[in-house]
Amino acid sequence: MKTTQLLIPTQKEAPNDAQIISHQLMIRAGLISKLASGLYSYLPMGVRVLKKVEAIIREEMDKAGSQEVLMPVSQPAELWQQSGRWDEYGPELLRFTDRHGRDFCMGPTHEEVITNLAAQYIRSYKQLPMSFYQVQTKFRDEIRPRFGVMRSREFIMKDAYSFHLDQDSLQETYDIMHQTYCNIFDRLGLDYRPVLADSGSIGGDSSHEFHVLADSGEDAICFSDESTYAANIEKVAFTKQAATASPQSAEESVLTKKKTSIEQVAEFLNVAQSQCIKTLIINTAEGFKALALRGDHELNEIKTHNLFGEFELASDEDIKSLGLKKGFIGVKDLPIDLIVDYSASVLCDFVCGANEWDQHLTGVNWLGVEFVEADLRNAVEGDDSPDGKGKLVIKRGIEVGHIFQLGDKYSHAMKANVIGESGKAVTTTMGCYGIGVTRVIAAAIEQNYDNRGIIFPASIAPFQLVIVPINYNKSSRVKELADKLYQQCLDAGIEVLLDDRKERAGIMFADSELLGIPHRMVLSDTHADNGNIEYKARNEADKLEVSYEQALSFIQTKLA
RNA sequence: CGGAGUGUAGCGCAGCUUGGUAGCGUAUCUGGUUUGGGACCAGGUGGUCGAAGGUUCAAAUCCUUUCACUCCGACCA
Structure with a gap:
C-alpha cells in the first residue's frame, strides 16, 4: 500500500x-x-x-x-x-x-x-x-x-x-x-x-x-534459579518448616509510642522486619479470625480465600469491638481463633504487639499460645523453591x-x-x-521498543517492508525505481508500504521507525548513481548497500 | 468505593493568584525557499476555555453544582 x-x-x-x-x-x-x-x-x-x-x-x-x-x-x-x-x-x-x-x-x-x-x-x-x-x-x-x-x-x-x-x-x-x-x-x-x-x-x-516478561507487568511470577519451576506468586505453595532456632530470651514489654507499622517498630527497636510478627484481623462467614505473618511477608488473598471463603479485613470498629488496639495487636491472649503462617510459627524470640496501646512485646515465643498453622503468605525473593531445588527469583510478567x-x-x-x-x-x-x-x-x-519507537517482531508487524524514496516527487528517476521495486515486491507477495508522501527524508525515517516496520529500503539519487539501494533492519544499527537489481531477492532472503 | 489531580485548538501546554479583545509550541491549509534524520520564511484555518447555574457593567479567571478523564489506594494492624 x-x-x-x-x-x-x-x-x-x-x-x-x-x-x-x-x-x-x-x-x-x-x-x-x-x-x-x-x-x-x-x-x-x-x-x-x-x-x-x-x-x-x-x-x-x-x-x-x-x-x-x-x-x-x-x-x-x-x-x-x-x-x-x-x-x-x-x-x-x-x-x-x-x-x-x-x-x-x-x-x-x-x-x-x-x-x-x-x-x-x-x-x-x-x-x-x-x-x-x-x-x-x-x-x-x-x-x-x-x-x-x-x-x-x-x-x-x-x-x-x-x-x-x-x-x-x-x-x-x-x-x-x-x-x-x-x-x-x-x-x-x-x-x-x-x-x-x-x-x-x-x-x-x-x-x-x-506471561510475557516485562518490567511493567502487573503480575509477579516466581522462578527457581535451579529448576524449571515457575508459578504465579499467588500460587507458590509453602509447607511446614522445621524450626532452626530455639527460644533464648525472656518476654519483655516495651514502649513503642505511635509506632503502629512493622516498618516503624522494626526500625525503632532495631530488629529485622523478619523477626517481627504482624497480626491481621479478618472478618469471615464464621466470624473474626486473627492471622499471624512474619513482618516482611504479605498476606496471600487467594490462599486466605481458599481457607475461609469470602473475607475482608476487619474495620477499625470491628477491631475496637473485639477489645483490640489497632497497631498494637499481638498473638497473645486473643479472644478469637489464631492462624499462624508456616514461616511465622518457626520464629523464636520475636516482636509483636502487646494488645495494649503504645506497647509491643519483645522476646516472644509460641509456648502456651494456642493456634493452628497454615500457608497464608506470598512468596518473596530468595524463598526456597517448593520443588526443593534452588531459590525463587521474582520477575514481572x-x-x-x-x-x-x-x-x-x-x-x-x-x-x-x-x-x-x-x-x-x-x-x-x-x-x-x-x-x-x-x-x-x-x-x-513492552518487550520490543527503543527510543525511536516500536520494533515489531516480524510476525506481527503491520508491514514487512517499507520503501522510502527520497525526493519521490522531484526526481523522476527515484520515482521510477521506487515504483518498479514496489510493484516487484507486491508481485512477490511481500507486504510492502511505499512512502509516497511529499515529505523530507527525516520525517519518513522517523515515522517508519516509530511504526516499527522490520525492514526498510531507501532509494535516492545518490544511491541510484551507483545502481544501489540502501537497506536497514529496524532492529539493527548498520545500514547496507545492495544493488538495485538484487534488491528483491535480497529482501526475499531476509523475509524467508 | 476512598484519596489526590487535571479538564483551554487534533496533540503538548501557558493564561486563572489580582475578572477587562483567546495565547504559545506542534499538527493542519496556501505560497515560496529547501531536500539523507522530525527544515525555514510569510500568510491562513481551527477553541461557545468540560457542562449547568450564580455573582458582576463584564467570567477561562470568583462561587455553587455536576460530568469526564488520570494517578495512588482499596493486604502491611
Missing part, C-alpha cells in the same frame, strides 16, 4: 494520560485512538497488527483440532442464572435491560453460551472430545481501566472451550493446548513463560498462565494467556450431558483456554 492512501496519524508527543511505553507508542504510531476510559478504536495500522496476531492464533488453534465459532457479545440473563454467575460475578459484569424488560449482560467470557451450545448439539460420547474457539470482543467493566489496551474494558480475546467424557481426555487436550500456546507465542516472537497459576477449588497442576481445567462446573449446572457407552447420561468435563489478543500487542511492544 501507499502511505498517502492510509490513515497513519503519527504524533511526536504522547497524550499525558499514557503512562506505560506500549500505550504511548500505540497512540504515537497511530495504531489506536481512545474513545473513552478503557475503550479504544483500532486504526488501520492497529487493525493490521491485530489481524496478524489473530491469523497466527487461528492457524495454531485449527492445527490443534479446535473449531472456530462466533458467539454473541450480548447474552441473556437466564444463561447466567443457570450457571449461578448472574449473582456471583459482581459489578464487572455489565448488565442491561432490553425494551421488553428482559435482563442481559455483555459477555466478559463465554462459558455459559458455549455450554448451552454443547448441551443442545453434543449428544453422544462418540462426538467427544470436541473443542471450539472464537476470536471475539469481550466486555469487562473494570474498576480501573489503565495502561491503554493492557487493561481496557472492551478487548479482543481468543477463547476456547473443550468438552470431554472424562478427566484423562481433558488432560490430553489440555496438554495439546499447552503446546499450542507455546507454538503461538513462539511464532509471535515473544519472550514468555508458562507458569503455574491458581486454579481455584479444582487444585492440582490444572492451570497455567502464559504480563498475563497474555490462561488455560485451565473447568471440570463440570458449567456442564453440570447447564446440563451439558452426553449419552455414554452404557446408554446413560454422563456430564461432560470441560477445559477453557484464553488469549488476550489485544493485550498480546501491548505486551509485544
Whole structure:
C-alpha cells in the first residue's frame, strides 16, 4: 500500500494520560485512538497488527483440532442464572435491560453460551472430545481501566472451550493446548513463560498462565534459579518448616509510642522486619479470625480465600469491638481463633504487639499460645523453591494467556450431558483456554521498543517492508525505481508500504521507525548513481548497500 | 468505593493568584525557499476555555453544582 492512501496519524508527543511505553507508542504510531476510559478504536495500522496476531492464533488453534465459532457479545440473563454467575460475578459484569424488560449482560467470557451450545448439539460420547474457539470482543467493566489496551474494558480475546467424557481426555487436550500456546507465542516472537497459576477449588497442576516478561507487568511470577519451576506468586505453595532456632530470651514489654507499622517498630527497636510478627484481623462467614505473618511477608488473598471463603479485613470498629488496639495487636491472649503462617510459627524470640496501646512485646515465643498453622503468605525473593531445588527469583510478567481445567462446573449446572457407552447420561468435563489478543500487542511492544519507537517482531508487524524514496516527487528517476521495486515486491507477495508522501527524508525515517516496520529500503539519487539501494533492519544499527537489481531477492532472503 | 489531580485548538501546554479583545509550541491549509534524520520564511484555518447555574457593567479567571478523564489506594494492624 501507499502511505498517502492510509490513515497513519503519527504524533511526536504522547497524550499525558499514557503512562506505560506500549500505550504511548500505540497512540504515537497511530495504531489506536481512545474513545473513552478503557475503550479504544483500532486504526488501520492497529487493525493490521491485530489481524496478524489473530491469523497466527487461528492457524495454531485449527492445527490443534479446535473449531472456530462466533458467539454473541450480548447474552441473556437466564444463561447466567443457570450457571449461578448472574449473582456471583459482581459489578464487572455489565448488565442491561432490553425494551421488553428482559435482563442481559455483555459477555466478559463465554462459558455459559458455549455450554448451552454443547448441551443442545453434543449428544453422544462418540462426538467427544470436541473443542471450539472464537476470536471475539469481550466486555469487562473494570474498576480501573489503565495502561491503554493492557487493561481496557472492551478487548479482543481468543477463547476456547473443550468438552470431554472424562478427566484423562481433558488432560490430553489440555496438554495439546499447552503446546499450542507455546507454538503461538513462539511464532509471535515473544519472550514468555508458562507458569503455574491458581486454579481455584479444582487444585492440582490444572492451570497455567502464559506471561510475557516485562518490567511493567502487573503480575509477579516466581522462578527457581535451579529448576524449571515457575508459578504465579499467588500460587507458590509453602509447607511446614522445621524450626532452626530455639527460644533464648525472656518476654519483655516495651514502649513503642505511635509506632503502629512493622516498618516503624522494626526500625525503632532495631530488629529485622523478619523477626517481627504482624497480626491481621479478618472478618469471615464464621466470624473474626486473627492471622499471624512474619513482618516482611504479605498476606496471600487467594490462599486466605481458599481457607475461609469470602473475607475482608476487619474495620477499625470491628477491631475496637473485639477489645483490640489497632497497631498494637499481638498473638497473645486473643479472644478469637489464631492462624499462624508456616514461616511465622518457626520464629523464636520475636516482636509483636502487646494488645495494649503504645506497647509491643519483645522476646516472644509460641509456648502456651494456642493456634493452628497454615500457608497464608506470598512468596518473596530468595524463598526456597517448593520443588526443593534452588531459590525463587521474582520477575514481572504480563498475563497474555490462561488455560485451565473447568471440570463440570458449567456442564453440570447447564446440563451439558452426553449419552455414554452404557446408554446413560454422563456430564461432560470441560477445559477453557484464553488469549488476550489485544493485550498480546501491548505486551509485544513492552518487550520490543527503543527510543525511536516500536520494533515489531516480524510476525506481527503491520508491514514487512517499507520503501522510502527520497525526493519521490522531484526526481523522476527515484520515482521510477521506487515504483518498479514496489510493484516487484507486491508481485512477490511481500507486504510492502511505499512512502509516497511529499515529505523530507527525516520525517519518513522517523515515522517508519516509530511504526516499527522490520525492514526498510531507501532509494535516492545518490544511491541510484551507483545502481544501489540502501537497506536497514529496524532492529539493527548498520545500514547496507545492495544493488538495485538484487534488491528483491535480497529482501526475499531476509523475509524467508 | 476512598484519596489526590487535571479538564483551554487534533496533540503538548501557558493564561486563572489580582475578572477587562483567546495565547504559545506542534499538527493542519496556501505560497515560496529547501531536500539523507522530525527544515525555514510569510500568510491562513481551527477553541461557545468540560457542562449547568450564580455573582458582576463584564467570567477561562470568583462561587455553587455536576460530568469526564488520570494517578495512588482499596493486604502491611
